[in-house]
Amino acid sequence: MKTKITLLTLCVCMSISCATLQESRKSTQWRFNPQKDLLSLHYDHAPDKDDGHSAAADRTILQTLYGKEWIKKHVVAVSGAYGKNSNDFNPNSDAVMYAAWNDCGGWLAAHTSHNIVITILTKRWSETLQAGGDVWIKEGGQSDITAAVVRRIIEQMPDLDTTSRIHTVQHSNWNEDQTAERALGYTRRYTHYTLIRDANAYLNIPRGNEAFVTAAIEHPEFGAVWKAAFAYYNPKERLDFSDTGELMYILGLGEIGINEYKEMFLDTTNSDKG
Secondary structure, three states: OHHHHHHHHHHHHHHHHHHHHHHHHHHHOOOOOOOOOEEEEEEOOOOOOHHHHHHHHHHHHHHHHHOHHHHHHHEEEEEOOOOOOHHHOOHHHHHHHHHHHHHHOOEEEOOOOHHHHHHHHHHHHHHHHHOOOOEEEEEOOOOHHHHHHHHHHHHHOOOOOHHHHEEEEEOOHHHHHOOOHHHHHHHHHHOEEEEOOOHHHOOEEEOOOHHHHHHHHOOOOOHHHHHHHHHHOOOOOEEEOOOHHHHHHHHOOOOOOHHHHHHHHHOOOOOOOO
16 A cells, blocks of 8 residues: 555656646747737726836836837737726826827727727738737737737638737736626637736835836936826826736746836936837
């Protein structure tokens, strides 16, 4: 009996080790390729205003790492990527989207042009996929638009394995709950869907952070974007760019906290790439 237990334990350990290895391989199978891939940044702006801070934080990261011209080619930003919460859209968020994205490729207003935006996204994603790149969705809102675009791509490119070429990264259970059930199920099934730890744990400070705000608004390149974000959502009430946790995950940066973010991206000795 003792021998049988030992063999059973060995088998279980081997099974766990194999499962862990398979999961490790799965998690490292896909990596963002800045030379070929496309980032689709989705903001719901309904109703929380944290998307405003995230738009500024996303722009700051991407331009610092890759430059403004790169953003024009490899990023598409979408506002109004909501689901069941559509009636809570805040139109004042448009000012932040203009400040963050207008001078580096523009942005898409799904709230006012829902069907047109789906058509544009389908075209942008398809062009990237046909050129050999992957699509990465920073799901700062709900997955309703994502599901609609994926459906069209599957219709147009039936031989494409969307589960290995289209990557959806979500961080919020609330966002999932506000997604139409059919859309969420479809996105989970037909994309490489990842739910990461809620970034509110490390990118959210009630009553703000004075040193961070000063560094942000005084930054010579990104100050105007952060001023627009803070005019939209007063950081003395809350500093929150939790949706940027998904972008950090996609880029392989890990969980960068607010103080570390300030040092990495708002320290004026760190010049951006233009």
